[in-house]
Amino acid sequence: MKTNILTEPEILQLRAETKGTTDRIHFNNAGSSLPPDTVVDTVVSYLQEEALSGGYETEDKYKQQLDNTYKSIAKLINADVNEIATVENASEAWTLAFNGVDLKKGDVVLTCEMEYVTNIIAFIQAQKTCGVEVTIIPNDEKGNFSLQTLEAAITPQVKLIAMTHIPSTAGGMIPIVEIGKIARKNNILYLVDACQSAGQIPIDVKLIGCDMLSVTGRKYLRAPRGTGFLFVKKDIQDKLKLMFADGFTTKSVTLDDYQPRDDARRFELYEKSRALTLGLGKAVDYALNIGVDRIWHRIQYLADAMRSKLSEIDGITLHDFGQQRCGIVTFSVDGVESAVVKAKLAEKKINVSVGLAKSTLYYMSKNHLTSVVRASVHYYNTEEEIAALYNALMIIKGT
Ligand SMILES: Cc1ncc(COP(=O)(O)O)c(C=O)c1O
The missing domain is CATH 3.40.640.10 (Type I PLP-dependent aspartate aminotransferase-like (Major domain))
Incomplete structure (x- = not known):
């Protein structure tokens, strides 16, 4: 399990330099991450x-x-x-x-x-x-x-x-x-x-x-x-x-x-x-x-935290295999289509995406996956945002 590497003030600074982090929880970094304001x-x-x-x-x-x-x-x-x-x-x-x-x-x-x-x-x-x-x-x-x-x-x-x-x-x-x-x-x-x-x-x-x-x-x-x-x-x-x-x-x-x-x-x-x-x-x-090695460290820390939190929820299946894991967390919610999970999270201003079978066709077909929910973390995400995702998923699962 990775530890946190970026200090709290640093995270706050990086978020302050990224307008998109103020009003929304962005876990669609594997789709397109929020650019820094300077960009x-x-x-x-x-x-x-x-x-x-x-x-x-x-x-x-x-x-x-x-x-x-x-x-x-x-x-x-x-x-x-x-x-x-x-x-x-x-x-x-x-x-x-x-x-x-x-x-x-x-x-x-x-x-x-x-x-x-x-x-x-x-x-x-x-x-x-x-x-x-x-x-x-x-x-x-x-x-x-x-x-x-x-x-x-x-x-x-x-x-x-x-x-x-x-x-x-x-x-x-x-x-x-x-x-x-x-x-x-x-x-x-x-x-x-x-x-x-x-x-x-x-x-x-x-x-x-x-x-x-x-x-x-x-x-x-x-x-x-x-x-x-x-x-x-x-x-x-x-x-x-x-x-x-x-x-x-x-x-x-x-x-x-x-x-x-x-x-x-x-x-x-x-x-x-x-x-x-x-x-x-x-x-x-x-x-x-920032240093890409530090970015990588922080991403692994957050992705581990997200996987561990989501694994506490009954009825959520994580689909990330293999020894080495990255910032992309994929899962499905029993009985709820990935697209519906995405839409319900969007109502709470949480961005995730849906990974379709065609995107990674060999892998998805082999594992009989038609779609997955993809929540991808970047270094500017926080533990609080992960907790908000957890709470939102608990509600979605109960509906
Ligand atoms: C692994 C991988 N390779 C290539 C691409 C294609 O990137 P682009 O949309 O910039 O062409 C993607 C896009 O999602 C990807 O995930």
């Missing part, structure tokens, strides 16, 4: 300046701050600034990486049962269009990923290992560092979906040993919606196919050829919201300032 102010004032001065002119003025977003992201995940591309969401980042890999008929992709729907759709597409085989490494009966099963599945045909660190609709985690060791030992490309983990858990791409890693901004990073990034290791950038290109993402263009840029920004397109790029950078700096 919102940064975006709004940039947009206002664009309106007054012109989009390109404002970009010129803020060039250094915009570049700093890339530096901050690089620092967050221990990468080089040339290995970062910013995009609009994790699905885009992941798909750019996956579709960039030159997969052919008979090639095998190894994955886990916690994959997100976007990734599953891309696997199906690759199976249908290029005859790629996708092998799912199942969790064991306790819900832990089996490294032995992964090792046993390695053959010369395996061209890619693609793993989701933290699933959308379960509280378990995949051991991405240990998997990375296996990928490196066998010289296999390694793609990590860190959509739910960036900002929640320290991420170090060198420690993980991954070649590509995809992230969204709005979840545990507390960035605005419509932001995300892709990490692509320097030495594999030339090996990935480009899905699209424009004048900014190319270094040179002649009448019959072009050369992509020498960095990961070749995977972007030029036109994007500069206001959101700045907001993303601000949110990453905010997390770095």
Whole structure:
């Protein structure tokens, strides 16, 4: 059981810097967390300046701050600034990486049962269009990923290992560092979906040993919606196919050829919201300032507290398997549909979400789950908010 790590005054300060915490209990951080006020102010004032001065002119003025977003992201995940591309969401980042890999008929992709729907759709597409085989490494009966099963599945045909660190609709985690060791030992490309983990858990791409890693901004990073990034290791950038290109993402263009840029920004397109790029950078700096290791500690403390409180309620079933647990708590209430639980909690100004089977299809189907209630904690949540959730669930259960 984790102890609390952030002091009471610190929590109060962090909440005071987040307007959304005043009037509502937000346990939908795995959907989209509440941004710090400074992130919102940064975006709004940039947009206002664009309106007054012109989009390109404002970009010129803020060039250094915009570049700093890339530096901050690089620092967050221990990468080089040339290995970062910013995009609009994790699905885009992941798909750019996956579709960039030159997969052919008979090639095998190894994955886990916690994959997100976007990734599953891309696997199906690759199976249908290029005859790629996708092998799912199942969790064991306790819900832990089996490294032995992964090792046993390695053959010369395996061209890619693609793993989701933290699933959308379960509280378990995949051991991405240990998997990375296996990928490196066998010289296999390694793609990590860190959509739910960036900002929640320290991420170090060198420690993980991954070649590509995809992230969204709005979840545990507390960035605005419509932001995300892709990490692509320097030495594999030339090996990935480009899905699209424009004048900014190319270094040179002649009448019959072009050369992509020498960095990961070749995977972007030029036109994007500069206001959101700045907001993303601000949110990453905010997390770095607190310290992601401290954030992770506090999240585990709160998630443990929530699981233990909910387990006291008769008729509530927790669905988080595996040894390693994160800030996502999933459960169901006997006799009450997940959507109804969500709606009743919303009446009490408590935000949770419903995890549908399609989000994490392999896992949900295997465990015969059609939907779960997802209550995801962030460091700015409190024990009092957990108590309020408990009380509200007691009432829902009794009705
Ligand atoms: C594990 C995981 N991967 C990827 C995604 C996709 O993120 P986005 O909606 O930013 O594309 C999600 C979204 O919920 C997710 O939970």
